[in-house]
Amino acid sequence: MKFVADFHIHSHYSRATSSELTFEHLHKWAQLKGVQVVGSGDLTHPGWLQEMREKLEPAEEGLFRLKEDVARAMQPEIFTACQQPVRFILSGEISNIYKKHDKTRKNHHVVFLPSFEAVEKFQTSLEKIGNIRSDGRPILGLDARDLLEIVLETDPQAYLIPAHIWTPWFSLFGSKSGFDSIEECFEDLTPHIFALETGLSSDPPMNWRLSTLDRYTLVSNSDAHSPQKLAREANLFNTDLSYPAMFEALKRRNLQTFLGTIEFFPEEGKYHYDGHRKCNICWDPETTRKHNGICPVCGKNVTVGVMHRVAVLADREEGAKPDNAAPFYSLIPLPEILAEAYNIGSTSKRVQQSYEYLLTHLGSEVAILQETPLEDIERIGGGLLAEGIRRMRAGRVKADAGYDGEYGVIKLFDDQERKSLTTQLGFFPGLPTKSAQKQNKQENVEDTVSPPGRGEGWVLESGDLTPLATHPSPLPGGEFLTSPCKKPCISVLKEDGVGSFLLSGLNPQQQSAALCTDTSLIIVAGPGTGKTRTVTHRIAYLISEKGVLPENILAITFTNKAAEEMANRLISLVGESLANRMIIKTFHAFCAMILREQAEHIGLDPHFTICRETDRHTLLKSVLPALKDQEIAQCLEQISAAKNQLLTPDASPTGDSPDFIAHYRKYETALKAYRMVDFDDLIFLTVQLFETQPEVLRSYQQRFQWIAVDEYQDVNFAQYRLLKLLKALDVNLCVIGDSDQAIYGFRGADRTYFLQFQQDFPDAKTLYLNQNYRSTQSIVAASRQVILKSPESAALELWSEVVSKTKLDIYHAPTYKAEAEYVVHEIEKMVGGTTYFSLDSGRVESHAEGSYSFGDFALLYRLGAQSQPLFEAFQRSGIPYQIAGQTSLYEYKDIQVILACLWALFAQDARFYLQFLARQTNKIEPFLNELRQSLNTQPVTQLIERIHNMISFDDLDEKRTERLKRLLSRAAPFGHNLQQFLEMTVLHKETDDYDQRADRVTLMTLHASKGLEFPVVFIVGCEETLIPYQREGKTYNLEEERRLLYVGMTRAQQKLILTCAKKRFLFGQTKQNPPSRFLQDIENALKEIQQRAGRKAGKHSKNNPQLLLKL
Known part of the structure; x- marks a missing residue:
């Protein structure tokens, strides 16, 4: 049968x-x-x-x-x-x-x-x-x-x-x-x-x-x-x-x-097909190859689909058919055909009624679609339905392919054709007419689903449908449905003159901050409280409701990633054309822009080159050849600290040694001779420009009347002075941050400026963000207990609605190697274990154990030197991982040669880089002269490829080829803008090297983790001498070390594990240290002591005192 x-x-x-x-x-x-x-x-x-x-x-x-x-x-x-x-x-x-x-x-x-x-x-x-x-x-x-x-x-x-x-x-x-x-x-x-x-x-x-x-x-x-x-x-x-x-x-x-x-x-x-659902990118395989698999919206790898x-x-061309291939029949679900004919949703009541009518008269759905004679279908369902099924059986369809979890759409008619055929052929002659449906509306009220905002008994009809872009429908949490290919519509709905679209997704505290536009503002925002969301919605509100021109808005961040995230969010809120008119940059990128715009006022060439850290070392070594490498590094640290305090060699404190002042002066002379500025000069020289050229300063005060600064607790004196200069009486300054997350004192940052903001700007208002959306309440409570023990803590009252019975785990390993193996074992268990996490379900909250992907895990440590045993354990296990902030791409010699060529192309008098290149090859100058002829017509990626092909490297191994691919990938978004690309290579931060696209466990320092979040966080090495870090013979800032642990703990969304080892080998020595004093600040009710890895627990292991870590 x-x-x-x-x-x-x-x-x-x-x-x-x-x-x-x-x-x-x-x-x-x-x-x-x-x-x-x-x-x-x-x-x-x-x-x-x-x-x-x-x-x-x-x-x-x-x-x-x-x-x-x-x-x-x-x-x-x-x-x-x-x-x-x-x-x-x-x-x-x-x-x-x-x-x-x-x-x-x-x-x-x-x-x-x-x-x-x-x-x-x-x-x-x-x-x-x-x-x-x-x-x-x-x-x-x-x-x-x-x-x-x-x-x-x-x-x-x-x-x-x-x-x-x-x-x-x-x-x-x-x-x-x-x-x-x-x-x-x-x-x-x-x-x-x-x-x-x-x-x-x-x-x-x-x-x-x-x-x-x-x-x-x-x-x-x-x-x-x-x-x-x-x-x-x-x-x-x-x-x-x-x-x-x-x-x-x-x-x-x-x-x-x-x-x-x-x-x-x-x-x-x-x-x-390939693509990104969230970015509305849908590509066929050829388009994906042209874009090197990178999404132009978010910069991540697109999801490669089945066709690709x-x-x-494949080893055959399309159309090949093997012998004995079984037949197949491509069908469209009947409700979808009906929905297209009616031009309404497939789950609507009208479609359901028609579906049941067909099944009542013609039999099962598969039979109707596959074998029922078309004349029978036409008799019951009308000519339009019969024509649609005829086309389906013949394969005459129009397809919008599905991609990245988004179902595709198969169409049988275009809109004009459907309307015409409906008139000519008719549709469901046996069903009641629309007027009859309206007359019987009250009789069917019990069976009718009333959409939000409609009265009882309302019947959905095609003429009642309203485009989503015109009237978005609110979803839980205040988000709105919008047509994916439409430009965003700001302030679609109004409530008392306020753009409800912008405010509906904010909690009351965030709304207050977004609406506070009549005075300067400091927002004290704890971890996970929605800092970026609040600031971007405030900026969007200024544009859409207050009529502020985007050109008058300046947003300053500390990292390129933060600037990119802020820009992307504003694009989604106000549209790309408006967002691109704002200035959203890091402190250093903003100052580089000003110095190039005002170069003649400060005695610079507009095409000045920016000295990378490795170049600073080479430069100082060239004028002080007698100094050892360690002495060079120490001297450069002192120079950087002086510039962050806006001190020239002539203005250095009397406590500085004469040797240092002489070294500083020689370094500055060498920079000027090569027409270079270093990283710290970007802010230093901008402050000098504003202080010596009041008319230039006033032009920027008039230009940027609205300034927003992220992570204000991390500013140093030079950055603080820059903002004080920009903040005229008619300039609105909004800063956001958290003094309990100030962890960069060793770089010159001073949380005092955050704490004294109200004194600096008496007209300013202070608002607080207390609700944490990132972490579970138990993680929030445990981390808060750690920070509250600090006499310097701001004691912000944080809370979270994310409730979980999961406690903070503490594991005491006998050795640092056992600690690494424990971490690997726990990740293997959580990824491969017990509960399925469906990508298709759209679940984004509360991962159960066994539902994690490798990208959900982060391992944080105080020192980079701690990564080696972890690296070895992950290699043995086969778990994919990445070490963020290790060796920067731009520190490899082959990449440095390429970048030196690019700097030499950008600034023709870049003698420092020309001398560097002359030591690499004797044919560089003619090549660069040739390349300059097409400098303005070739994108940066082509310049890089031509340079790479010209230079003969000793070994063209796989790692070198991979580094070239990474460099090309980073250059692609810059198109022909060589200047911006070069500045990016200099101004990138440690966290900018972290690749969020990689589905890998992330290993990084606690400092590098700032601003990131992960479902599961391990903090390894929670023991004395590491957390807090105490170098022999050196003073240390105990409270900053406490804040550093607080930052690490608050990176965790769902699960937090702290580990320590009884014995640790570090810097050539084996040491035994007790668990960190900070662990004692967490009450026992919030933490759970983990048993020894690989050992099965006895029946009463929870009550076995030998398994407990005594803190």
Whole structure:
């Protein structure tokens, strides 16, 4: 007999699935859809197995049916024309996350078993490996090959089919974590794989491009997360209705028994094309290659879709068809066809009424779409519907491909065509007219869903739809729906003259700050309280509601990343054209802009070069060759400190040694001779300019009448003086920060300026942000207990609504190596362990253990020297990681040569760099002269490539090639603007090297972590001499060390682990230090002592005093 089978579905035990996924509703919807055999789904879950036993009974061999009394209760809900027998086959999906061949692999598989006894046996085997009770689709830290082995050992008729084999995440061939071949995954057990599930984003022709797949049967299933999604893809059989007969057909690939598949149009799948959903970037593979896979909006790697991945692995051209290929039928779900015809949503009441009308008169959905004569469809549904189905069957569709989790859209008509055909052909002649629907509106009031803002009994009709861009609909949390390709509309809705769009997402404290525009303002904002959000919404409010010109706004940050984030947020709030008219820069970038604009007033060439840190060392060494490297470094530190205090060599304090003053003077003379300025000069010279040229200062005061400064607690004297000069009486200054997060005293920063802001500007107002949106309340409470012990603390009352029973963990390791192994073990457990975290579900809160990706973890330490044992442990484990703030890209010699060439091109009198290049090669000058001819016509990336090709390096290894790619990637956004690119290479900070795109565990210093956040944070080395850091013979700032730990602790969103080691090898010495004194400041109720890694706890381990760390 011929029948339709949909093997891969889920139950209500799976996360992010419908509560209607019960056997009763599956029985009903299988008939409405036209499916005779339905997968049970979730066979690994003990609770679902219990429901199977309660509601199912054996039918044909290996198949089950709903018990008669249960089925009878559902019968009234099934239209007579759709009624047919339904059978269930025991199946379920399993997620495997594991490491293989030094890579993390994430695969999903559908397992089939012939009996309840086999299911029970299978569950017993899996429960020894992982948690199968928390999710209907469990995640196991188990190699796919080993899972297949367990399946084969369970029952002679147990089978495994790799699921949705092309999905970027969680699939056999996925671009993110899959393999390049089936053999690589299943090894010696590969012969036991006979079928592959294509998934929603691919169809058979795409799979036919791989000749290695010719020997497998291609199956398709709905992967339904609700009963209504059944049969969106399915399989067609012509066999006896039994478990053995179906699998025999799949194994033999007999076209007489396996008749092919029902398919989505693959473009409708949500991973068909490449792109970024949040950035509205959707690309075909060729476009992705042209952009080197980098999103132009956020600068991150785009998600590579199925089409791209197929093209990478394919050995055939498009259109190739292997012998014995099974047929397939691409269909569009009937509600979507109806929705397009009506030009309304597919879940609307009108669509639902029409859908039920069709099923009542014509039978099941699959039958209507695939085989019902068009004249019958036209008689019941009208000519427009018949024409749409005719086009669908002929493949005449228009597709907007899905990408990065966003479903695609398949269309049968354009708008004009639809209107014309509706008039010509008619639509649902048997349904009541619109006027009749209105007359009967009151009769249907109980069945009508009233949208927000509508009265009871309102009936949705196409003429009532309003474009979202005109009237956005509020979502929970105050966010608004807007059309993704429309320009943002500021202040769409008004409340008492206030832009509710800008204020609706802010809490009352944030709103007060955004609305405070009549005076200068200091915002005391604790960690995670929404600093950037508040400042950007305040700026947007100034533009949209107060009529402030963007050109009159200056926003200053401390890092390039912070400036970029602020700019991106403002683009989303006010649009790109307005945002680009503001100045959003770091202190140093802002001052570089001023010095180039006013170069003649300060005696500079507008094309002056900026001296990098390594160049400062070379420069000072050239004029003081007798000094040792360590002495050079110390002298440069002193010079930097002097400039931060705005001190010239002639104005140095009397306490400075004559040698230092002489060295400082020689250094300054050398800078001027080479027409260079150093990093600290940018602010130093700008302050000098403003102090000596009052008319220049006044021009900038008039230009920037609204100034916002981020992280004000970190300003030094030179930055403070700069802002004092810019702050005229008619200039509105808004600063935001937290004195408890002041951690840069060693660089000259002084939190005093934050604390005395009210004294400096008596007209200023002080506001507070107390609600932490980042961390759980327990993390907020523990970190606050640490900082409150400081006599210098501002004692800001922080709180969080994110409640979690998870305590702060403290682990005491016997050695620093054991500490590193513990961290690796904990991450492996949390990533590969117990609970599935669905990318598709949109969950962004409260990750359960086992739901993390590697990018969710950060390891923080006081000193870079602590990273070595961690680095070694991660290498052994195979967990991907990145060390942020280690060796900057710009410190490698090959990159320095390229940058020197670029500086020489930018400033023709760049003698310092010309001399440097002359030492590298004797043919540089003619080459640079040639390159200058096309300087203004070539983008920076082409200049870099030409320079790289010209220079002969000793070794063109893979690391050098990778560094070149990184440099090109950073240069690409600058286009032809060589000046801005060069300034970026000089002005970048340690945290700018942190790559948020990488799905890797991040290792970084506590200082580098400032401004970042991670779901899980480990702080290692929480022991005396490290936290607080105490160098022998050196004084240290105990309270700044306390603030540094506070900053580290408040980077954690959901879980915080502090570790210490009894023995630590550092700087050539083994030392034994007690746990940090700061740990004693955390009350016992908020912390939990962790047992020794790798040792199983006894029954009463929580009460075992030998396992407790005594603080």
